[in-house]
Amino acid sequence: MGALVLAGALALVGITPAQPPDQPSGKGTPTKVALRRITESQYRHTIADVFGPGIKINARFEPEKRVEGLLAIGSAQLSVTSSGFEQYFALASSISDQVLDEKQRATSVPCKPSNPTQADDACGRRFIEAYGERLFRRPLTESETLARLKTASTGAKQAGDFYAGLKLALTSLLVAPEFIFRVETAEPDPANRSQYRLDAYSKAARVSFLLWDSAPDQELLNAARSGAIHTRAGLHQQLTRLTSSPRFEDGVRAFFTDMLQLDDLDNVVKDPTIYPKFNQSVSDSAKEQTLRTTVDLLVNKKRDYRDLFTSNDTFINRPLASVYRIPFASSGDWAPYTFPQSSERSGILTQVSFLSLFAHPGSSSPTKRGIKIYEIFMCLPTPNPPADVDFSRVQDSTKATIRGRLLDHMSNPGCSGCHMRSDPPGLALEHFDGLGQLRTMENGAMIDVSADIYGVKLVGAQGLGKFLHDDPRVPACLVRNVYAYGAGRATGAQDGDYLSNQTKAFASDGYRLPDLMVQIASSPEFFKVVVPTGVQHPPSATTAATVPLQKSGGVRQ
Amino acid sequence: MNFPFNRRSFLRGMINGTAVCVALPVLNRFLNGSGTAYADGTKLPVRFGTYFWGLGLTDTPTGGTRWVPSKTGYGYEIMPELESLKPVKDKVSVFSGFRVIGDGRPNLVHWSGHASILSGVAPAAADRFDGPSFDSKVADAIGTATRFKVIDIDASASRQPVSYSTRTGTTFAMPETTPLVLYQRLFGSAFQDPNSDDWKPDPSIMLRQSVLSAVEDQRQALMAGVGKDDQVRLDQYFTSVREMENQLAMQLQKPEHCQACVVPTAPKDTPRSATVDAVRANTKALAKLLAMGLACNQTRVFNFVHTAGISETYIAGESKIYHQITHDEPIDATLGYQPETSRLAGLVMQAFGDFLIELDAVKEGAGTVLDNSLIMAFSDTGYAKIHSIENIPMFLAGRAGGRHKAGQHVHTTGESVTRVSLTAQQLVGVPVGEFGTGSMRTARPITEIMG
Secondary structure, three states, rough: OHHHHHHHHHHHOOOOOOOOOOOOOOOOOOEEEEEEEOOOOHOOOOOHHOOOOOOOOOOOOOOOEOOOOEEHHHHHHHHOOOOHHHHHHHHHHHHHHHHHHOHHHHHOOOOOOOOOOOOOOHHHHHHHHHOOOOOHHOOOOHHHHHHHHHHHHHHHHHOOOOOHHHHHHHHHHOHHHHHHHEEEEEEEOOOOEEEEEOHHHHHHHHHHHHOOOOOOOOOHHHHHHOOHOOHHHHHHHHHHHHHHHHOOHHHHHHHHHOOOOHHHHHHHHOOOOOOOOOHHHHHHHHHHHHHHHHHHHHHOOOHHHHHHHHHOEEOHHHHHHHHHOOOOOOOOEEEEEEHHHHOOOOHHHHHHEEEOOOEOOOOOHHHHHHHHHHHHHHHHOOOOOOOOOOOHHHOOOOOOOHHHHHHHHOOOHHHHHHHHHHHHHOOOOOOOOOOOOOOEEEEEEEEEEOEEEEEEEEEEEHHHHHHHHHHHHHHHHHHHHHHHHHHHOOHHHHHHHHHHHHHHHHHHHOOOOOHHHHHHHHOHHHOOOOOOOOOOOOOOHHHHHHHHHHHHHOOOO | OOOOOOHHHHHHHHHHOOOOOOOHHHHHHHHOOOOOOOOOOOOOOEEEEEEEEEEOOOOOOOOOOOOOOOOEOOOOOOOOHHHHHHHHHEEEEEEEEEEEEEEEEOOOHHHHHHHHHHOOOOOOOOOOOOOOOOOOHHHEEEEHOOOOOOEEOOOOOOOOOOOOOOOOOOEEOOOOOOOOHHHHHHHHHOOOOOOOOOOOHHHHHHHHHHHHHHHOHHHHHHOOOOOOOHHHHHHHHHHHHHHHHHHHHHHHOOOOOOOOOOOOOOOOOOOOOHHHHHHHHHHHHHHHHHHHHHHHOEEEEEEEEOOOOOOOOOOOOOOOHHHHHHHHHHOOOOOOOOOHHHHHHHHHHHHHHHHHHHEEHHHHHOOEEEOOOEEEEEEEEOHHHHHHOOOOOOOEEOOOOHOOOOOEEEEEEEEEEEHHHHHHHHHHOOOOEEEEEEOOEEOOOOOEEOO
């Protein structure tokens, strides 16, 4: 209080203190707890939501980074490079041109300028505030609005065109860090001012990106503005609305694209002399097949998540039919299809997406496939190979099958430690070549697809599918992934109790994905605040804020 | 102080009539006397680039080396895996016997080698560097007078675009991966022909500048209440904004005439392929465009990746990729090395030879673009079979405008790779006295190759 009075007195005599006065205890300033670069699909979804699906987005996006299995975690480590910014800048200009195109402006601009050849601050402000709120996912500050108004009016004067000025202002919003990054802000909790909570708009964004892979819509922003999102009922109402919408599918697709690493399919290369059927259309179709299968099973039919490893109900199109060697008689682009028992297929592990992603350009790779089964579906990462493995003891194997060659590796003590663990699940999939085509022979020898995983003996892809269906680590891993994906942070031992309780709830709900997402998004842990180190002007409540959170087990610096 | 002649004639005099293009902002800085990079007053800033290829070269512990020449100094003999360097041998120095010293940090396979060479410190994790890569310091020192501060290129057709250039240690550059995309960046619609006679400033550029100033206005408000790591990331974002502003400012100035600049035509798009032959062809096509980008003064700094650390390149029709072969292939008892691995290493180096020849093909003043450049080439490993980070093959190519006494072989027994990195920085005029941390910290450049 004293400090505030002093600050006021200084202001009266025209002196501004160099540093803001210390905040009295329990009245910390807002703190930015996370900065996550939005993904390409989040960018695309947001632009379509805000400006309509007709806007063309033609750009290269900066590569994303997978950390602990998820791009969503890596997004909190990424920045924007100079060539990346060039792309954002060019893209922003192109979007503004489209939005303010002569035919579009009647619908995209909420007001008419008093004179279209001049600046009009009143109309400009309405435009900037309306779109700024959607793009920044919160209302603009007055200073943010004024900066864009200045751009708009300078542009309008120089070009003699009100709309040319608006284009520049919109471009400026679209290249702003507040749009390109999701800035998550925490504020002192009014119920306990020594603690922080995520502010209402950051909460709304977290929910929206999890469930729709897009920025909050107007209704969700309103729930943030009114504070309804801070109440249990208000939050639940929004979660129900979002998961009942057809757009929930976008969220589920984005989540599985990330978890199953399907984004990598855009870059897969295969040797055309060995896999002549492979091309870009096959890899695009493979990604779409897995997403369609997953959405249909888990969202439309609300089936048990574990059925993903055993169900052979899927969808195919013409390019895939050729790889799967099945007829495609439909007149549409895609048709439902159920693989027969004899196909040896068993769920998404036996789709072209997984089988071709985790293979070499000219061969299958039981090691890669095994490592990915553990990592993606069981959350069991494989450590990097030690550098001191004595590869000089590895001799060329003359065995016909990969299994034979790998068994030679396994007899070498330097290699066996990892390969004994990583290879068996992959060996069970060896009836599928590096593209995912069924085969039973390799170099003239029969392929043996038996495997022993931690003492469980199984045979082939169907045995592996059943194994994953029944292994309790598989649903537990999904729970971890949904949480880490939505909260945007890696989980640790301190999250153990929470995740284990969520897994129990998931099981008792019959392993239904939509229920799991709602369950996680309604838990206080989902909005837990972790104050980063080295915050400028650290509020006095920083230390206090972490104490109650540690009790609930989730602070990770 | 008054100059009795115009600025351009002054500059031409200073470089003894060498008709190399120089953009005006350099001249301004030069005349203001504010920069140290031009302190000697007689040399133009050279171009600097890195060239990376994966999986090292063959140099077996039993002594079956396929790349380390036996002779040191000038006139080293061409070893089998360096055959492709023959046409430009006098412009290439070879460095052998340099190693990564981890100070207890583990050897992160296919990562620690180049991370150490570029950042000066063995990294703690295999997805990041513990500091910026030094090419960013070079770009800060010599890259501000061109439209692009740096151009990043990846020829490998890998799963993900590959770049090892980073300012933060966590965000790596986004490279151009095809000739068509590189062409559009360098010579697309925003390119201004330096040799065109009817140059006019584009008024829309000033409008675009105002877009960026609105972003910069909010910088302080955004930075408040941000954690340390996020500050670093926002700093990088704002650096990128400033580079865009610099690009726009460049476009408002009439570009200096460049004698060597011949604007190329747009290349055809090629299908994506990671075969050894396809990556070589891609390397050559990208190098041709890059050479002209340098000659047309679009950039002075570049990073070029031929293949990634864990290279996915392969011979068409062979089921094993190069990376697998390096580990699996036994050493031939008679030859003393892995014959197939060595053959592949030789093929991969052909692309490096092609790359240098493309830069050497563009005549510039009394020499070539290669003569006015310095390229540091290196790999992630020495002997790939065992992930060795000893004896990592390194090269400095190009004469660096005469500063590099090129064409020598320098051999040490186990000195830090950072000595070569420091030497490269000093040769191109970065004001830096030491590089690296811990046991890899060095203040000793390799003076025998410095003119």
